[in-house]
Amino acid sequence: MSRALLVIDVQREYFDGALPITHPAGHLERILQVMDEAAKAGVPTAVVRHHQADPESPIFRLNSDMWQLHKEVEERPRDLLIDKQLPGTFTGTDLGEWLTLIGADTVCIAGYMTHMCCDTTARQAFHRGYKVEFLKDATGTLNVENEAGSATAEELQNSILVAQQMFISEVIGTDDWLQRIA
Numbered sequence: 001m002s003r004a005l006l007v008i009d010v011q012r013e014y015f016d017g018a019l020p021i022t023h024p025a026g027h028l029e030r031i032l033q034v035m036d037e038a039a040k041a042g043v044p045t046a047v048v049r050h051h052q053a054d055p056e057s058p059i060f061r062l063n064s065d066m067w068q069l070h071k072e073v074e075e076r077p078r079d080l081l082i083d084k085q086l087p088g089t090f091t092g093t094d095l096g097e098w099l100t101l102i103g104a105d106t107v108c109i110a111g112y113m114t115h116m117c118c119d120t121t122a123r124q125a126f127h128r129g130y131k132v133e134f135l136k137d138a139t140g141t142l143n144v145e146n147e148a149g150s151a152t153a154e155e156l157q158n159s160i161l162v163a164q165q166m167f168i169s170e171v172i173g174t175d176d177w178l179q180r181i182a
Contacts, residue, residue: 003133003181004104005038005045007031008089008111008118010073017066018059019142021112023153027140028070030174031110034138035076041181044102046080046095047073050117053085087120096128106131108177109169110138115156119164126168134169135177136161 010031014021021027038045049069051062060067068074079102082093089095099107107125109118109132118139122132141156151159165171 001106001131002103003043003106003108004099004102005034005043005108005110006048006089006121007035007045007073007078008048008109008121009050009113010070010111011049011060011066012068012070013060013066014112015070021140022142023140023157024137027138028072030135030138032072032076034110034135034174034177035073037178037181039077043181044079044104045077046082046098047078048082048084048089048111050084087117088124089117089121090124090128099130104130106133108133108135110135112140114139114141115160119160122164122169132169133177134161134164134171135174136171138174
């Protein structure tokens with residue numbers, strides 16, 4: 001098995017901006033731990049950064065302060081930086097080519113938001129024939145309320161993890177994943 005770690009959208013918008021991630025507790029610490037251990041184990045790591053197509057967007061505006069990667073993620077080693085404009089990391093990027101180049105057959109998903117970009121990227125990877133490991137405690141989300149209704153961060157996280165485990169991903173904890181790469 002040859003795996004790659006995808007660290008999705010760990011940007012300031014989710015800490016200091018309009019969309020603060022609240023669940024699960026300790027999500028950032030686990031993402032950083034996964035990145036550190038992946039680097040030690042030689043697991044190739046792609047860091048993903050999102051921006052909106054609209055240059056006047058109030059969130060994830062290209063080159064704004066809130067668009068920047070979280071400082072702790074920015075400082076860690078990575079093999080590839082991917083900029084994307086849509087929830088799926090494969091769409092309009094060179095992720096697929098990079099995974100082919102490094103010979104990966106498995107992708108590990110960490111980052112934000114569980115119910116949006118992590119979920120979409122996991123589904124895209126599965127559709128392309130990759131095995132997907134979805135880190136249940138190194139992905140995170142927030143409370144959402146809109147015209148369709150509302151859901152707590154805990155409800156969203158749990159719902160997506162259950163759906164992912166049904167058919168698409170192997171949903172595992174960070175500790176289990178770290179044992180695999182040790």
